[in-house]
Amino acid sequence: MQDLPDLPDEINLVTLNCWGLKYISKLRRERLAEIGRQLSIASPQPHIVALQECWTQEDYQSIRRQTRFILPYGKFYHSAALGGGLAILSRWPIEESSMHRYPLNGRPTAFWRGDWYVGKGVACARIRYGPTPKHIIEVFNTHTHAPYEGGKPNDSYLCHRTAQSWEMAKLLRGAAERGHLVLAMGDFNMIPMSLEHQLVTSLAPVRDVWRVVHPDSSLGPSHHPAEEARRRPIPTAEFNIQENGAASDGPYNTWRWTKSQRRLLGLGEPPVTISPDTPDPLGKRLDYIFAGSGDIQALGGGWVVKHVNVGMMMRHPELGCSLSDHFAVEATLAFHPFRQSRPSPPPQPESHSNRDSSAAPTAAGTHDGAAPTTSEKSTTDSALHNGAYLQLQQSPTPSFAHLAETTYPSQLTSFLPSPSSSPAETLPxxxxxxxxxxxxxxxxxxxxxxxxxxxxxxxxxxxxxxxxxxxxxxxxxxxxxxxxxxxxxxxxxxxxxxxxxxxxxxxxxxxxxxxxxxxxxxxxxxxxxRGGGGGAREGDGAGDWDWDWD
Missing domain, CATH: 1.10.287 (Helix Hairpins)
Structure with missing residues (x-):
């Protein structure tokens, strides 16, 4: 076995949909080359990176060349006729890998959408970060079927995404039962707390890392029924990034601008900025990192969520465009010793609706983006003054020290087996x-x-x-x-x-x-x-008997 560095106290993770479709994605080579450069200079240095929509070997090799000193190991995954567009980069050796195709995987008749032809599935990598049998990370990188029909009740692709989440949960559960640290990363094309989301977090011993730190974050864009039912004001662009983790469809991303706005970008053009108070009714979270804890008993502790944020928001230094039509999700896991003591109760999330909506946001100045018109700015200023938009306050999230003191023990305790329950009981x-x-x-x-x-x-x-x-x-x-x-x-x-x-x-x-x-x-x-006894039977809604004869 290759020599390994000292056991890490923290693991830094990055997942990014690169939007690298050959012949379709604009400025593909330039953007993905810059993605590789930004990964190579990122601070803190990433240890494991999951990429989606990295379709060509050319782009993958470009990223590998630039990250080879900090991420010396990598795997590009092949699938179906056009490839799955998935890649995993790692600081530590990849011992095994496989490409698991989803049984329900789009339709060849919808050739203009391409999901079936790329062979949507899960890129699996077994990564060793230490010498013992339990010093293993099992990474599952995926890009599930796109919600072309908007996730409506009659969405014929909803069954695909549900089946894919079910399949992912089975893979995660199997890896966790082997006592390994489990990570699921990628573009899941689902919103938080949806049925697909609940399948992953209920049927497998993993947690959505964003909701660990931000338990009161949004359940979708402002117009989504689940979010509308919460009766919260429309968030600002900065609030959606910092609190809701909306890495998709927000106003900061230049690929979501109108054509007239994008004409302001290009070689030699001055940077275009956007106010952090810009309303953001469409921003949502489609990209996720789900994490387990590892074998707490064997390791004497487990991996907990220390930090999570939306990243890779910088622009291309020459072209002025965003590096992808998604931003990255970045997280840091920390190893926390387990002590047999009663954990402190987790902090209660502050209700954003009860905050002083007239308080000034901490973000002063502007972020990269399209500048609002004078009338839009006037309307926004009035709405912000009257509390019509959610905006950042002085302390949007607890400090790291406070998180360590209050949530780390409870995070570990939640992964310990309970004789009175099973993972399936958490799913309604x-x-x-x-x-x-x-x-x-x-x-x-x-x-x-x-x-x-x-x-x-x-x-x-x-x-x-x-x-x-x-x-x-x-x-x-x-x-x-x-x-x-x-x-x-x-x-x-x-x-x-x-x-x-x-x-x-x-x-x-x-x-x-x-x-x-x-x-x-x-x-x-x-x-x-039946409380865990027996399988599907005739007469209890399990369907007809299937007889298999040798």
Whole structure:
């Protein structure tokens, strides 16, 4: 085994969606090269970096060259026809790696979206940071299916993201049961406390690191029903960054500006700034770091969340644009010895709605961004004065010393096994019915698609045969008619064959994956209701018996 440095007291983590789609993402080479440079000079130095949408070997190698002295180990993951766009960089050796494809993974018929063709999945890396069997970090980097239909109740891709969160939870739970420190990082395309989010945090012994430090942070953009139900004012851009962790869709990111605003950027152009008090109703959190604790008993302590922030907000030094259409999420885990003592109660988060909304924010001056118009600034100033926007106060979060004193013991205690509960009991029982309803709805859709495409294939055969018969009986001298009939026959048969292959290969395969997912959910629900005894049975909603004969 290679020589390892001294055991770390802290582990610095970074996850970033690089927006590096070949031929599509603008200024891709320049931006990703600068991402590599910024990682190499970051303070504190990152120990593990998870990248998403790093699609090309060229961009990956560019980042590797610049970070090779602080992150000497790395892995670029290959998947499907176009690749998964996932990469993991590490300070410590990567002992094992694998690419786990999601069973439900988009649709080839939606070729303009590309999720199926890139083979969405989980990049898995087993990293050794010390000599003992428990000095292992298992990293799971993912980019789940995009919410193209906005996550609405009739969103046909919601079943994909739910199944992917379920799959991620299984991977995390297995790694935690091996006694390793578990990290899940990436662009999960979900909002906090959604069903997908609850699956990860309830079915696996991990915590959303942002909500550990900011338990009262937002549940989505201001217009989302879950956030609207909290009846909180619209946050400012700075509040969304510092308190809500909104690394996506905020006004600080130049790729979310209008075309007229982006024209102000470029070589030789002066920097464009935005006030931290700018309203930010659309900013949200899609990028996450989930962390476990490691084997507390074997290590004599565990890993706790010390710090978390939104990072990589700098601009390209020459082009003036943001380095990606996402900002990074950065976190620091600290090793904390475990003492068998009663932990202090965690600090109660201060309700932002009860704060003095007329207090001046600490952020003075401006951040990089698009400058608001005079009328917008006047409206914003008035709204801020009247308390219509959430803004930063003098102490948005507890100090690190206060966090260490109050939350570290309780963080560790939350990971210790309790004989009276199991991880599944933390997931609401109604969630299982919700998932089963999603599966049934999506299964019905796919069955209709399979039937329609199978009928189209049969119809194309009849059309092709009829056209060929027509060619046979075409009178002499009407060659153009024969040509048209032959062309129609060929095109019809080609289109029908594609649909026939889709019905035979893709839709049947997806329906089988749905059956497996449904069985797992029913089985988990049965275990919950029966207190952990037995699996899915006939008569308790577990479905029909499946007999496997050798």
């Amino acid at each position: 029982s109604t969630a299982y019915e919700t998932i089963l309803s999603l599966i049934r709805t999506y299964t019905a859709r796919e069955e209709r698609q399979l039937a329609w495409r199978a009928r189209h294939f049969l119809a194309s055969l009849l059309v092709a045969a009829a056209c060929l018969v027509g060619v046979w009986f075409t009178p002499c001298g009407r060659n153009y008619v024969s040509f048209i009939l032959t062309l129609v026959s060929t095109l019809s048969l080609a289109a029908g064959t594609v649909d026939g292959l889709m019905a035979l290969l893709f839709f049947r395969s997806e329906l089988k994956a749905l059956r497996e997912f449904e069985w797992e959910v029913r089985n988990a629900r049965g275990l919950l209701f």
